[in-house]
Amino acid sequence: MNNIMLIPFSPPRIDDKIIAEVSEALRSGWITTGPRTKKFEQKIAQYVNVPRVVCLNSGSAGLELALRWYGVQEGDEVIVPAYTYCATANVVVHCGVKPVMVDVREDFNIDVDQIKAAITDKTKAIIPVDIAGYPCDYDEINRIVNDPEMKSKFQAHTPEQKKLGRILVLSDAAHSIGAEYKQKKTGSLCDLTVFSFHAVKNLTTAEGGAICIALPEPFDTDEIYSELVTKSLHGQTKDALAKTKPGNWRYDVVEPGYKCNMTDILASIGLVELERYEQDMLVKRKEIFDSYSSVFSQYDLFEVPEYESENKKSSYHVYPLRIKGITEEQRDLLIQKIAEQGVGVNVHFIPLPMLTAYKSRGYRIEDFPVSYDLYSREISLPVYYDLTPEMINIVIQTILSLQGDIKDFLNKN
Numbered sequence: 001m002n003n004i005m006l007i008p009f010s011p012p013r014i015d016d017k018i019i020a021e022v023s024e025a026l027r028s029g030w031i032t033t034g035p036r037t038k039k040f041e042q043k044i045a046q047y048v049n050v051p052r053v054v055c056l057n058s059g060s061a062g063l064e065l066a067l068r069w070y071g072v073q074e075g076d077e078v079i080v081p082a083y084t085y086c087a088t089a090n091v092v093v094h095c096g097v098k099p100v101m102v103d104v105r106e107d108f109n110i111d112v113d114q115i116k117a118a119i120t121d122k123t124k125a126i127i128p129v130d131i132a133g134y135p136c137d138y139d140e141i142n143r144i145v146n147d148p149e150m151k152s153k154f155q156a157h158t159p160e161q162k163k164l165g166r167i168l169v170l171s172d173a174a175h176s177i178g179a180e181y182k183q184k185k186t187g188s189l190c191d192l193t194v195f196s197f198h199a200v201k202n203l204t205t206a207e208g209g210a211i212c213i214a215l216p217e218p219f220d221t222d223e224i225y226s227e228l229v230t231k232s233l234h235g236q237t238k239d240a241l242a243k244t245k246p247g248n249w250r251y252d253v254v255e256p257g258y259k260c261n262m263t264d265i266l267a268s269i270g271l272v273e274l275e276r277y278e279q280d281m282l283v284k285r286k287e288i289f290d291s292y293s294s295v296f297s298q299y300d301l302f303e304v305p306e307y308e309s310e311n312k313k314s315s316y317h318v319y320p321l322r323i324k325g326i327t328e329e330q331r332d333l334l335i336q337k338i339a340e341q342g343v344g345v346n347v348h349f350i351p352l353p354m355l356t357a358y359k360s361r362g363y364r365i366e367d368f369p370v371s372y373d374l375y376s377r378e379i380s381l382p383v384y385y386d387l388t389p390e391m392i393n394i395v396i397q398t399i400l401s402l403q404g405d406i407k408d409f410l411n412k413n
């Protein structure tokens, strides 16, 4: 196999501008949480139109901090989709709480009707996940938690729970920064929203995450911002920067907090990424999605994903192509063949009940038939800034070259 062009799945966009900004942060004399992190928080808040954003060292930390802030504890339940990355449920387990899994819909997102059925008097939070960058039905989810009958079931144990008086909606928007639901950006669509800036995500800081605060009255957003920041820094009343002011050494620790703050080195990457995100990155990603869909929608063998509708606009994070009528084993064989042609593809995601950590906790994939069906026929195609039209064409031709294999599979099934 000569002259094979290797196409990676999802490399980050690292160019001279990023390197220059990181160098400047390094030379500035301040490398941990400081002015660049605070500026990045404000820029994200402006971009998604929320009053306050807290930056952290990962999206997972953001989800866990949000749950800890709300005070979920043993005996409570938190509703998550079965079809997601493990982080969504792992953070629930860390809090000593049982994740209650529900199945998803054909658009890969949590099935809102099943949320309703899964709510009990122990439910404290719902974590909808905007899979592949496509927003969930937030109006429907917000309507459920605000429904008087659901509110009357809710049992508040902490001051935060009493204040909200209902189930918390905590969006896992690890994939969906920049996506829109009814002309509003993710981050502003429910109580708390968490972004991830991990290396493979749309907007990266290598590792990183953020919590967007959009809690309703009577919550004081500034107060919650400082509570979350304090929680992310061992419960310390002053951060390292504040303590550098001459004579400003004394601090208190108000609770045994966590350690998950963002550094200014990483924020400097995020500032460059965000500046060119909407007009450059999202435009490019949409073009890639459009290229794939314009071809694959012409063939009966393929099912293309929904990424735009009247109310929704994706952030074009993952392009989940599905093959009609094949089995999980056949999908794996196709991925093998694609890899042999030098194209990096992936599967998003293995449903949680199929992973040892959750299988051993008693979850069964048979209870989530839609999740299994989506997973078993799914192949995620490469989507990233530096993917050229020539490379897109190679990906397309590689997939189309499998038609004979797919037809053989279907004849067998």
Ligand SMILES: *Cc1c(COP(=O)(O)O)cnc(C)c1O
Binding pocket: 057, 058, 059, 060, 061, 084, 085, 087, 088, 129, 172, 174, 175, 195, 196, 197, 198, 207, 208, 209
């Ligand atoms: C990546 C991801 C996370 C976790 O983000 P990190 O920043 O890696 O901690 C959470 N949920 C989903 C769905 C993800 O894909």
